[in-house]
Amino acid sequence: MSVRNAILGLLSQRNRYGYELLQAFQAMAGGRETWDLKPAQIYTTLLRLKESGLIAEDETCSSELPEKRRYAITAAGREELKRWFETPVRVEPQRDEFFLKLMLALATGQADPRRLIYIQRASLFQELHRLSTLRMELDPSTSLAHILLLDQAVMHLEADLRWLDMIEARLEEVRKQPIPEPEHRPRGRPQKIAK
Amino acid sequence: MNLYIKLALRYLSGRKLRTALTTLAILFGVLVIFGMNTFMPTFVQAFQTQMMAVAGQIDVTITHKTGEAFDPGVLEKVRQVEGVKVATGSLERLINLPADYFDHAPNLPDRVNAVLLKGIDPDLARQMIVFNVVEGRFLQPDDPSAAVITRSLAREVGVGVGDTLSLPTAIGIADLKIVGLLPERALPGNEEVLVTLAEAQRLLNMPGKINLIDINLDTLEEARRAEIQQRILTAVGDAYKIGALESGSEILTNIRNAQMIFNLMGFLALLMGGFIIFNTFRTIVAERRRDIGMLRALGANRATIRGLILTEGLIQGVVGTVAGLVFGYLFGWLLLQLIVPVGQQYLNIKVGLPAVSPSLVLVSSIMGIGVTVLAGLLPAQSAARVTPLEALRPSVGQVSLKRLTGFSFWSGVVLMVLGVAILISGQAAWLGIGAIFFVGALILMAPALINPIAVLFGNLLALLFARQGTAQLAEGNLSRQPGRATVTASTTMIAMAVVIMMASVLSSVTLTFIHVLEKSLGSDFLIMPPTVAVWGSNTGAAPELAQKLREIPGVELVSTLRFAGSQMNGVAVGLLGVDPRAYRQLDALSFSAGDPESAYRALENERAIIINGVLAAAAGIHLGDEITLLTPTGQQVYRVVGIATDYLNAKTTTGYISQQNLAVDFGRNEDVFYQVNLKSGADQAAVEAAITQLLKSYPQFKLFSGKRYVEENKRLLDVVLLSMYAMAAFLAIPSLIAMVNTLAIGVIERTREIGMLRAVGATRRQIRTVILSEALILSAIGTSFGILAGLYMGYMAVKAFEGMGFPMMYLFPASGILAAIAIGILFGALAATVPARQAARLNVVEALRYE
Amino acid sequence: MQPIVSTQDLTKVYGHGATAVHALRGINLAIQPGEFVAVMGPSGCGKSTLLHLIGGLDRPTSGKVMIEGEDLTRLNDDQVTALRRRKMGFVFQFFNLIPVLNALENAALPMILDGMRPNEAYQRAREWLERVGLGPRLTHRPSELSGGEQQRVAIARALASEPSIILADEPTGNLDSRASEEIAMLLRQISSEWGRTILLVTHDPRIAAYADRIVFLKDGQIVDETIMESRNGDEVSAVVGKMKEIGD
Numbered sequence A: 001m002s003v004r005n006a007i008l009g010l011l012s013q014r015n016r017y018g019y020e021l022l023q024a025f026q027a028m029a030g031g032r033e034t035w036d037l038k039p040a041q042i043y044t045t046l047l048r049l050k051e052s053g054l055i056a057e058d059e060t061c062s063s064e065l066p067e068k069r070r071y072a073i074t075a076a077g078r079e080e081l082k083r084w085f086e087t088p089v090r091v092e093p094q095r096d097e098f099f100l101k102l103m104l105a106l107a108t109g110q111a112d113p114r115r116l117i118y119i120q121r122a123s124l125f126q127e128l129h130r131l132s133t134l135r136m137e138l139d140p141s142t143s144l145a146h147i148l149l150l151d152q153a154v155m156h157l158e159a160d161l162r163w164l165d166m167i168e169a170r171l172e173e174v175r176k177q178p179i180p181e182p183e184h185r186p187r188g189r190p191q192k193i194a195k
Numbered sequence B: 001m002n003l004y005i006k007l008a009l010r011y012l013s014g015r016k017l018r019t020a021l022t023t024l025a026i027l028f029g030v031l032v033i034f035g036m037n038t039f040m041p042t043f044v045q046a047f048q049t050q051m052m053a054v055a056g057q058i059d060v061t062i063t064h065k066t067g068e069a070f071d072p073g074v075l076e077k078v079r080q081v082e083g084v085k086v087a088t089g090s091l092e093r094l095i096n097l098p099a100d101y102f103d104h105a106p107n108l109p110d111r112v113n114a115v116l117l118k119g120i121d122p123d124l125a126r127q128m129i130v131f132n133v134v135e136g137r138f139l140q141p142d143d144p145s146a147a148v149i150t151r152s153l154a155r156e157v158g159v160g161v162g163d164t165l166s167l168p169t170a171i172g173i174a175d176l177k178i179v180g181l182l183p184e185r186a187l188p189g190n191e192e193v194l195v196t197l198a199e200a201q202r203l204l205n206m207p208g209k210i211n212l213i214d215i216n217l218d219t220l221e222e223a224r225r226a227e228i229q230q231r232i233l234t235a236v237g238d239a240y241k242i243g244a245l246e247s248g249s250e251i252l253t254n255i256r257n258a259q260m261i262f263n264l265m266g267f268l269a270l271l272m273g274g275f276i277i278f279n280t281f282r283t284i285v286a287e288r289r290r291d292i293g294m295l296r297a298l299g300a301n302r303a304t305i306r307g308l309i310l311t312e313g314l315i316q317g318v319v320g321t322v323a324g325l326v327f328g329y330l331f332g333w334l335l336l337q338l339i340v341p342v343g344q345q346y347l348n349i350k351v352g353l354p355a356v357s358p359s360l361v362l363v364s365s366i367m368g369i370g371v372t373v374l375a376g377l378l379p380a381q382s383a384a385r386v387t388p389l390e391a392l393r394p395s396v397g398q399v400s401l402k403r404l405t406g407f408s409f410w411s412g413v414v415l416m417v418l419g420v421a422i423l424i425s426g427q428a429a430w431l432g433i434g435a436i437f438f439v440g441a442l443i444l445m446a447p448a449l450i451n452p453i454a455v456l457f458g459n460l461l462a463l464l465f466a467r468q469g470t471a472q473l474a475e476g477n478l479s480r481q482p483g484r485a486t487v488t489a490s491t492t493m494i495a496m497a498v499v500i501m502m503a504s505v506l507s508s509v510t511l512t513f514i515h516v517l518e519k520s521l522g523s524d525f526l527i528m529p530p531t532v533a534v535w536g537s538n539t540g541a542a543p544e545l546a547q548k549l550r551e552i553p554g555v556e557l558v559s560t561l562r563f564a565g566s567q568m569n570g571v572a573v574g575l576l577g578v579d580p581r582a583y584r585q586l587d588a589l590s591f592s593a594g595d596p597e598s599a600y601r602a603l604e605n606e607r608a609i610i611i612n613g614v615l616a617a618a619a620g621i622h623l624g625d626e627i628t629l630l631t632p633t634g635q636q637v638y639r640v641v642g643i644a645t646d647y648l649n650a651k652t653t654t655g656y657i658s659q660q661n662l663a664v665d666f667g668r669n670e671d672v673f674y675q676v677n678l679k680s681g682a683d684q685a686a687v688e689a690a691i692t693q694l695l696k697s698y699p700q701f702k703l704f705s706g707k708r709y710v711e712e713n714k715r716l717l718d719v720v721l722l723s724m725y726a727m728a729a730f731l732a733i734p735s736l737i738a739m740v741n742t743l744a745i746g747v748i749e750r751t752r753e754i755g756m757l758r759a760v761g762a763t764r765r766q767i768r769t770v771i772l773s774e775a776l777i778l779s780a781i782g783t784s785f786g787i788l789a790g791l792y793m794g795y796m797a798v799k800a801f802e803g804m805g806f807p808m809m810y811l812f813p814a815s816g817i818l819a820a821i822a823i824g825i826l827f828g829a830l831a832a833t834v835p836a837r838q839a840a841r842l843n844v845v846e847a848l849r850y851e
Numbered sequence C: 001m002q003p004i005v006s007t008q009d010l011t012k013v014y015g016h017g018a019t020a021v022h023a024l025r026g027i028n029l030a031i032q033p034g035e036f037v038a039v040m041g042p043s044g045c046g047k048s049t050l051l052h053l054i055g056g057l058d059r060p061t062s063g064k065v066m067i068e069g070e071d072l073t074r075l076n077d078d079q080v081t082a083l084r085r086r087k088m089g090f091v092f093q094f095f096n097l098i099p100v101l102n103a104l105e106n107a108a109l110p111m112i113l114d115g116m117r118p119n120e121a122y123q124r125a126r127e128w129l130e131r132v133g134l135g136p137r138l139t140h141r142p143s144e145l146s147g148g149e150q151q152r153v154a155i156a157r158a159l160a161s162e163p164s165i166i167l168a169d170e171p172t173g174n175l176d177s178r179a180s181e182e183i184a185m186l187l188r189q190i191s192s193e194w195g196r197t198i199l200l201v202t203h204d205p206r207i208a209a210y211a212d213r214i215v216f217l218k219d220g221q222i223v224d225e226t227i228m229e230s231r232n233g234d235e236v237s238a239v240v241g242k243m244k245e246i247g248d
């Protein structure tokens, strides 16, 4: 979704070649390490955009190779881009693997939940340390955009770490409570309670 | 710059007002001590200058230790001493002149109060002193009724060579013919009137006597001169001394007493200064716990911290002391200006500039700085005990405070018991220590008592400020901080104690003096010489005058006093010769030991003496003792038959003997003071006229009606008392400053809390009321404790005066207590106004940020 | 290699009887020269207590604190004070500076207390203040400096006397996140570029992440430890081994 809209945005700047689009996207998203986009993904997206009439191919310099083709945005494309700008980005609700691990450890007794926390925390801290080091190497006077992007990651890590602290502090309480089980629901329409 | 000094200066200048107030306390103490001591010696010196002849170019002067005249035979002994070049005997006497004697203008100040009548041997005197006659001629060996005076005296009196100078003398008015003038006097002092020795002996009614031997030595070499002096002293015997006449030395004793009392007051003021410093530094240390902790964490050791606090004290001590010296000098000068008129009126002396001796500066400085440093010692010690952790954790050590409170309470109780025991035992020597115990006890007990008392007064105030509910808050503040509350309250306590003590002493003194005054001078007429304090300088009258007075119809009784100076165990004594029977009839003496009846009888029949309390205390004499008095003819043993005081001599070391003994042992028979009682139904006006007529030829005397004199004296006493009250207030001021100071500090310390109160909705008015209530509670506590302490100290002081020999009656200072309460409330409120306004004006946000 | 700091069974109990608080229960910790160690843990777990004991600001109930091989617990107050002056630099959360002294004077204070000639002390203080970016603020009083600047002065002060270890207790606790980040980066720089040993107490993971090693404290005990991979290979494998131990 965001790759598609990013291509529209980049084309609204000026007409670009396929390879040009790949490089521009990666530069803007924060480098290869941050968002490693495959060329194939770009070209399939371009194809789909062209089919929906949001972009058009520049016929004057058409080529066999997809990276050598040049694209331009259409009026419909501009319309679509405008809509994207004006709708907020939806954040996916937490679907956390660590949470599942922890619940299973609690339910099965196969692993020590505290140890899970420590291992996770060590890893998060390693990542945090890596990002902090990275961040220190950047020059704020030129790479502020990148720094801000790193900050976002740092803050997410920070939030995760705090969350781990919270779990650790309340582990005993969680243990005492029943593990969530599926509700035993009778088939058919739920019975109305007669009053 | 040294780290200590830098930090100290920065901290001090950070709290300018407090620094100023604290320094002011030290300044004040030094001011009193230094001022008093510059003033006193000047006063004494002026006094002595007046009493002494100016010695001229004379090497050694010999006088009798009593100051009395002696036989010229001694002169021969002196002349025989090897090394003596010239020795000449003379007779000199200060003649105090009645007011307006020369100028006859009551509204103009008299420029000549007294002259020194000096009888000399003209030839011998000229060998010693070059008399530089500027007009006329010098005296000749046989030159009756001739006088040589200075040009300045001649100008003052308005006479010249060939004119006549009339002087009051023992034989009535004497007319002297001025034969020559000497240059104007260079040195301040009394003008001299030179006559021949024979003439002086006649005028002073002392035939064949001299009272001064002037000697010139044959060498200028120091060692040899001392040796010759020693030989002279051996030759003349130990009844004589080297040095000029010191007539009036008994009043010197008195002045020294006064100086001691003033020193005591200065010391008291300095102690209070010390207390204020102590109190400020305690607050400073409390305020700066974090800074101190931080310094400790950074590697300052205990000695460094101690040094820092002491440096701050030292700076304040030095500044306060220096300023105290300056203001003390001004204070002394001012006092002298005030005293000049009094001095001229009652003591007949002129006063110069305050005297500053290096040793006085040194002693004052040591005391001022020493007290500051001492007062800083304990807080510095507690600062040194601050652990580095206190920079990081605010709430350490509260438990120990509670324990300390208990400990200090019980030590206070012990001290209190001791103090009361001393009071009950009545041991005068211990009373001073008792007072210190008592005050110490109150200070120690205060922290434990603050709580209940604060609750009590808090409830009282709650009734007053019922609507606002702020009194409880104030009370809570106080009991939460018993240490600081104690310091503030005890400052008030000391101020109030001083006020009450002074009130006790003053009201007791007033009562006593009026009592003695009425008893001593209650006769119908008094005939008084120019000065009643310095008897020795008065020119009396031969016994004929008393006789003539007795012959006036309507007169029932004439009692006279005669005077001679003496010494006993090195203490100067003024001896008053009385006619025991007449004096008994007047009943002028208030006895504190011995039976009047038998005492007067003993005076009549033997060498017996009644001494006054001051003398008894000064020389350590008791009833029944035998004492040895120095007389011009040798030593005489007198038995002490009573201890009693009359009004006029209450403050000077005085003894009363019979006129007969005075004539035999001291060769004095001139009357200097007369008291006249009338027959019942006598015509008062006629008698007064007759006496006035008689006194025409004795202008040195003044006639007073007894009642009028007593009235006049009461008025005088009132003035003196008023100035003493002013002094008391003066002493109380620094303590009040301290109270304002501590209260203000309290507000500063609680800035955050006040901000909180404001934030949760307290109005400015409520904040003001909290602070005011707090101040009122504190001053109420301080005042009530102060009244207790003051009562004790007052009683002690009265006892101490008694111990010093003044007859004293204790009077409960009811008005003083009322005044103290009024002052307490007033200053409590006053002390609160500035901090309260400050607190009310606080910006809430700022206050909450305050660290 | 001899550690700069090591503790042995360090315990600290505040108060006694029913109200006794066991702030530390047997801490064994060693800090190697040049290491940047962060101590983390929930509030009240004993972080500050540990720092105070290591800094000789307080005395342990039992156990030892060794500073470069010298047992702190055996020294008297003056000796501990002198040791603090020479071997330790402190940075605290609040009240770090003496309010009546300016930045330069504050930074020079430990050296002056140690008897160094003022000129030399000021010279060194100035150099360090410049290095932490406070060159233009030398004569400002603490009240005229921002929170971050104040902490920089404190750091310069801690560095100027060239101590063996810098002890920092929540140095960023009072700062906004940007200033916190800057201080943390400064500490990182001090460690990596100037090779100083640092013991940092914090409860902020972002700040702790700059350290080479994180020690987790809970209820007065060390419960976990993480060594950052960037530090060096053997230590990483050591920590992996340790993790395994905990798991077993």
Ligand SMILES: Nc1ncnc2c1ncn2[C@@H]1O[C@H](COP(=O)(O)OP(=O)(O)O)[C@@H](O)[C@H]1O
Pocket: B393, B396, C014, C015, C021, C022, C023, C041, C042, C043, C044, C045, C046, C047, C048, C049, C050
């Ligand atoms: N002086 C003290 N007296 C009593 N208890 C204290 C004292 N100092 C700290 N504590 C307690 O010791 C524990 C550890 O405190 P501290 O080291 O300050 O924790 P942290 O710095 O990790 O927040 C806390 O429970 C605290 O209440």
Ligand SMILES: [Mg+2]
Pocket: C047, C048, C049, C170
């Ligand atoms: Mg802490």
